[in-house]
Amino acid sequence: MSHRTTRLLIAASGTGGHLFPALAVAQRLTDCEIEWLGVPNRLEQTLIPEHYPLHAIDLEGFQTRLGFGTLRILRRFAASILQVKRLLVERNIQAVFTTGGYIAAPAILAARLQGLPVILHESNALPGKVTRWLAPFCTTVALGFKDAAKYLATSRTVWVGTPVRSSFLEPQTLDLPIPKTAPLIVVVGGSQGAVAVNQLVRQAAADWFDAGAYVVHLTGNCDPNADSLHHPQYFPLSFYENMAGLLQRATLAVSRAGAGTLAELAATQTPALLIPYPFAAEDHQTFNAREFEKLGAALLYPQEELTSQHLSDEVLRLLNAPDLLGEMRDRTAALMVRDSAERIAALL
Numbered sequence: 001m002s003h004r005t006t007r008l009l010i011a012a013s014g015t016g017g018h019l020f021p022a023l024a025v026a027q028r029l030t031d032c033e034i035e036w037l038g039v040p041n042r043l044e045q046t047l048i049p050e051h052y053p054l055h056a057i058d059l060e061g062f063q064t065r066l067g068f069g070t071l072r073i074l075r076r077f078a079a080s081i082l083q084v085k086r087l088l089v090e091r092n093i094q095a096v097f098t099t100g101g102y103i104a105a106p107a108i109l110a111a112r113l114q115g116l117p118v119i120l121h122e123s124n125a126l127p128g129k130v131t132r133w134l135a136p137f138c139t140t141v142a143l144g145f146k147d148a149a150k151y152l153a154t155s156r157t158v159w160v161g162t163p164v165r166s167s168f169l170e171p172q173t174l175d176l177p178i179p180k181t182a183p184l185i186v187v188v189g190g191s192q193g194a195v196a197v198n199q200l201v202r203q204a205a206a207d208w209f210d211a212g213a214y215v216v217h218l219t220g221n222c223d224p225n226a227d228s229l230h231h232p233q234y235f236p237l238s239f240y241e242n243m244a245g246l247l248q249r250a251t252l253a254v255s256r257a258g259a260g261t262l263a264e265l266a267a268t269q270t271p272a273l274l275i276p277y278p279f280a281a282e283d284h285q286t287f288n289a290r291e292f293e294k295l296g297a298a299l300l301y302p303q304e305e306l307t308s309q310h311l312s313d314e315v316l317r318l319l320n321a322p323d324l325l326g327e328m329r330d331r332t333a334a335l336m337v338r339d340s341a342e343r344i345a346a347l348l
């Protein structure tokens with residue numbers, strides 16, 4: 001029997017929020033030959049397994065004002081489209097999948113120039129600029145949040161949720177010395193950590209320790225004070241692989257509102273106190289967080305209004321309200337699509 005596998009290019013780059021959903025889809029596409037498109041010096045260089053050939057293009061963000069330098073950036077952008085187009089031909093690619101961001105722009109345009117189908121996954125409640133501009137060129141735009149469709153009225157959209165790594169769908173064990181019955185607060189700042197949240201947490205944590213809680217703090221590797229708090233109930237880690245095990249065990253998460261982490265919080269039904277990154281493009285994390293807040297799955301705290309005392313009190317209030325935590329946990333169910341990766345794989 002002759003067997004022809006589909007050759008697919010995945011364009012996903014930069015942050016965990018773009019890479020992990022793409023990896024989750026790739027894991028499900030066992031009968032495709034996958035090649036990866038990224039840029040030099042970003043997370044894909046360490047995260048993408050070797051069995052996906054990784055091609056890097058030199059792409060400068062075009063989040064720039066018109067003026068001096070614009071022409072140079074446009075010229076480089078045009079060159080990057082041609083570079084991807086050449087890659088599509090040389091590697092005999094038949095379809096393109098992208099999770100948005102800058103890398104999506106040359107990938108989508110090159111695919112269309114080649115007449116290839118493109119599936120774009122947009123995980124945010126407020127679709128990014130590249131998605132809004134280029135969605136009409138895509139065969140289908142798969143959405144993490146239902147409401148995002150209203151920004152993409154002229155495109156073909158379908159709600160699929162946001163894929164999480166397959167480890168989230170099975171119970172995992174947590175390899176940290178935390179007593180079984182102790183409340184566990186997990187602090188997540190996205191794939192790069194969140195220095196402002198880290199500071200608030202370090203100031204707020206003393207009361208949590210007094211209440212018997214443990215804290216696993218994912219600090220990222222850009223925080224100069226990451227090593228400044230020491231306590232037997234406190235585990236600071238710059239990056240942790242076993243997010244599934246950690247969030248499954250967590251009593252409560254204190255988190256930024258990146259779409260990737262939110263999908264994981266829903267998958268593990270972890271109640272959360274969300275502090276959106278105030279400088280995210282077009283404040284999109286606040287839009288994400290509102291989707292959780294309006295269903296009662298999380299509480300939202302704008303960073304500029306939050307003091308360490310308020311954070312400390314709010315966490316203690318929740319830890320002392322098991323019924324409320326239980327309700328929040330139940331409400332995350334409406335936000336979780338268990339077969340999100342399979343739905344995207346089916347589209348592809």
Ligand SMILES: CC(=O)N[C@H]1[C@@H](OP(=O)(O)OP(=O)(O)OC[C@H]2O[C@@H](n3ccc(=O)[nH]c3=O)[C@H](O)[C@@H]2O)O[C@H](CO)[C@@H](O)[C@@H]1O
Pocket residue numbers: 015016017018020123124188189190191192218238239240241243257258259260261262264277280281284285
């Ligand atoms: C600052 C910023 O603009 N971030 C954006 C970025 O995601 P960014 O990567 O910042 O954040 P996300 O929450 O989407 O994803 C983080 C990912 O990293 C993983 N992780 C994190 C820490 C750790 O120690 N171990 C680990 O595995 C998380 O489990 C998650 O899968 O793209 C997302 C998708 O477009 C957006 O919604 C975010 O707003």
